[in-house]
Amino acid sequence: MAQPDPTPADDEAIRKRQRSRSIVTALILFALVVLFYAISIAKML
């Protein structure tokens, strides 16, 4: 059965959810960059 077209409210909710997921993903990636840099330095000592 085909799903009904999303309403503008659904669209807004989906965008909001995507935005918050993107922000969290960016923060995690940034934290990993910092961690990998720190690990590289620690392994050299």
Add this chain to the structure above:
Amino acid sequence: MATAPIDAPAAGLPADWRDFWALTKPRVMTLVVFTGLCGLLIAPGHIHPVLAFTAILCIAMGAGAAAALNQWYEADLDAKMKRTRNRPLPAGRMERQAALHFGVGLGAFSVVLMGLAVNLLAAAILTVSILFYVLIYTVWLKRRTPQNIVIGGAAGAFPALIGWAAVTGRVDLLPVLLFLLVFLWTPPHFWALSLFVNSDYAAAGVPMMSVVAGTRATRLQAFLYTLPMVAVAILPWPLGLAGPIYGVAAAVLNAIFLMLAIRVGFSREEDPALMKAERRLFAYSILYLFASFGVLVVDRLWFA
């Protein structure tokens, strides 16, 4: 109460990041991280703080991955239990496939990072602990035998070994005793819980000891497992692996545990709402594990 189909998130909405976080069972992770950290702190030798942080992060991610895969596999069971039916999958807030990908990805990442940044032994034990929880406990034992949590308890016992191995690159007697302590602590801890949420497990068809063998046998076995647990908990002191701070604290902590286990063992209460002894043992068992590990760290650092 009707639950949403576990494969259909509402209105095609992508899962919220908080649902992925919930999938890792953060409260369970707290205990895993704590025991892993204690294993790391009591180990002889030195580890760079960045690598120590990485090791604990990997333990946390590994535990989170195992929890996500557990919920992916058990979504149907979780939907039947009051305690778990609001989790992301049974509540219909996430697609099962997303949970599977998240769990496998997180688990693989944690093991690879542990191997590259810390050492291969710690990575190998982490791999075994994830696979043990997912394959041996979740897939094989949980739905088949009332001894599920006895053998499955080993999965929760690995972090102290991993923490120790992260520092030393080997496994010694003390972390093995800590492994055994958590392993033997699991039956009285979980069976105390299962006694007062028995109807939930029965509704889901999980063969918990209290469902299959009845409350009397469960109480007796919870008490019987407490005896070797107490012996293992005390052992580091006479073996010279811990000092008097741990010895005295362990004696007190274990005497209280034993007293509460005896009360549960001899209780005849059948109404879950009136099972005070079981609730006390369950609540105290959590405090007991935190306190035992915490005191051991203080003792080892004090006499280092």
